Amino acid sequence: MFWTKDILAIVLLHLSAGAHLVAAQSQTFRWSMKSANEVSNPGYTLTQCNSATIVVNDTQISNNPLSVPPYYMMSYEIGGTTSVSQIGSNASNLSWTVNHAAGSNLVLQVIDSAGNSGGTASGTFDVVEGSFGNACLPTPNTDFLSISTNTTTLTTCEPLILDIYGGGPPYTVSIIPLNYTTVFNATLSADENQYLWVNRAEPGGSLIAVVSDSYRQYAKATQLIQLQGGTNFTCDNLQSQGSQQTVARAETHLTAFNKLWIADGVFVIAIIAYIGYIIVRG
Numbered sequence: 001m002f003w004t005k006d007i008l009a010i011v012l013l014h015l016s017a018g019a020h021l022v023a024a025q026s027q028t029f030r031w032s033m034k035s036a037n038e039v040s041n042p043g044y045t046l047t048q049c050n051s052a053t054i055v056v057n058d059t060q061i062s063n064n065p066l067s068v069p070p071y072y073m074m075s076y077e078i079g080g081t082t083s084v085s086q087i088g089s090n091a092s093n094l095s096w097t098v099n100h101a102a103g104s105n106l107v108l109q110v111i112d113s114a115g116n117s118g119g120t121a122s123g124t125f126d127v128v129e130g131s132f133g134n135a136c137l138p139t140p141n142t143d144f145l146s147i148s149t150n151t152t153t154l155t156t157c158e159p160l161i162l163d164i165y166g167g168g169p170p171y172t173v174s175i176i177p178l179n180y181t182t183v184f185n186a187t188l189s190a191d192e193n194q195y196l197w198v199n200r201a202e203p204g205g206s207l208i209a210v211v212s213d214s215y216r217q218y219a220k221a222t223q224l225i226q227l228q229g230g231t232n233f234t235c236d237n238l239q240s241q242g243s244q245q246t247v248a249r250a251e252t253h254l255t256a257f258n259k260l261w262i263a264d265g266v267f268v269i270a271i272i273a274y275i276g277y278i279i280v281r282g
């Protein structure tokens with residue numbers, strides 16, 4: 001029957017949207033900070049709205065392609081905002097305006113215009129008050145997108161569960177370890193609002209997680225999560241994956257109730273209506 005085949009096709013299309021992509025950015029260059037504030041906390045203190053000089057070492061790393069200017073600073077405030085800023089094209093004289101408020105603590109990563117990573121800095125950076133005003137600070141994002149996890153330590157192979165609320169799916173989750181050449185990215189499918197990441201990062205360090213949505217807005221990053229455990233990363237072949245939060249869990253966050261639950265409900269009702277129509281029609 002014509003109608004049944006149509007419905008089957010729609011159902012299959014809907015189900016197959018569950019696939020997603022996991023990518024790790026490989027390091028193609030190294031970068032370092034030539035901070036002005038190297039007295040109190042050498043290299044790790046930055047001044048609000050001051051400019052910091054960044055240098056990219058463009059020596060080729062193994063067989064990876066050379067970096068492609070211009071460069072971007074991805075600055076992730078622990079428990080706060082993420083910002084992406086163009087910092088110039090001259091690898092030996094890049095300039096980043098510290099667009100985070102005094103009191104914040106940052107994880108920094110430089111990327112090139114092809115999306116290649118220069119890796120994350122080995123430590124976090126404290127932003128202090130200075131005489132450069134606050135005009136550089138972004139206006140706070142009012143659109144609601146958030147990420148939540150209840151973990152502050154993570155053992156090797158233990159899954160990190162990230163619940164995502166609000167914003168516009170599909171979501172992209174990034175797991176960002178400090179002092180690392182790679183960042184782990186996963187783009188979820190449109191109906192997924194939870195990500196389970198199996199921890200295969202080197203123990204002894206720490207990481208944060210952020211999420212961005214289809215409008216390129218970022219949720220506040222998680223707190224710093226400490227990594228512990230061994231170095232056997234087999235993890236019984238457990239794979240990281242996106243999924244849907246259970247309805248019970250989603251209901252505890254009704255303010256951010258994901259529109260997709262409603263969309264899915266409407267979809268199911270539509271199928272039932274179609275089937276009813278076919279039966280009545282004979």
Ligand SMILES: *[C@@H]1O[C@H](CO)[C@@H](O)[C@H](O)[C@H]1NC(C)=O
Pocket residue numbers: 023024025115172174185212
């Ligand atoms: C990872 O995600 C970030 C944020 O969405 C993006 O800027 C970056 O280009 C992505 N990298 C890869 C390799 O997909």
Ligand SMILES: *[C@@H]1O[C@H](CO)[C@@H](O)[C@H](O)[C@H]1NC(C)=O
Pocket residue numbers: 057058059
């Ligand atoms: C750039 O990296 C190469 C390879 O690691 C190293 O030999 C060289 O000293 C570095 N140059 C600078 C200016 O840091």
Ligand SMILES: *[C@@H]1O[C@H](CO)[C@@H](O)[C@H](O)[C@H]1NC(C)=O
Pocket residue numbers: 090091092093
């Ligand atoms: C790049 O920066 C270096 C060091 O600041 C400077 O000597 C050089 O002239 C600059 N190159 C260009 C093309 O501006």
Ligand SMILES: *[C@@H]1O[C@H](CO)[C@@H](O)[C@H](O)[C@H]1NC(C)=O
Pocket residue numbers: 088093094095
């Ligand atoms: C380095 O870049 C800054 C900011 O773009 C610029 O003001 C300065 O003149 C540059 N220095 C050199 C030596 O090129």
Ligand SMILES: *[C@@H]1O[C@H](CO)[C@@H](O)[C@H](O)[C@H]1NC(C)=O
Pocket residue numbers: 122123179
């Ligand atoms: C960063 O990692 C390198 C090796 O990958 C290690 O030698 C160095 O001690 C680490 N730095 C910090 C601050 O953990």
Ligand SMILES: *[C@@H]1O[C@H](CO)[C@@H](O)[C@H](O)[C@H]1NC(C)=O
Pocket residue numbers: 150151
């Ligand atoms: C985190 O949440 C999970 C599931 O809700 C729960 O089983 C676990 O005890 C929680 N952990 C902490 C540290 O609160």
Ligand SMILES: *[C@@H]1O[C@H](CO)[C@@H](O)[C@H](O)[C@H]1NC(C)=O
Pocket residue numbers: 232233234235236237
């Ligand atoms: C690593 O762990 C797996 C189980 O996940 C185990 O089968 C394997 O023997 C371990 N390898 C080593 C070298 O300990």
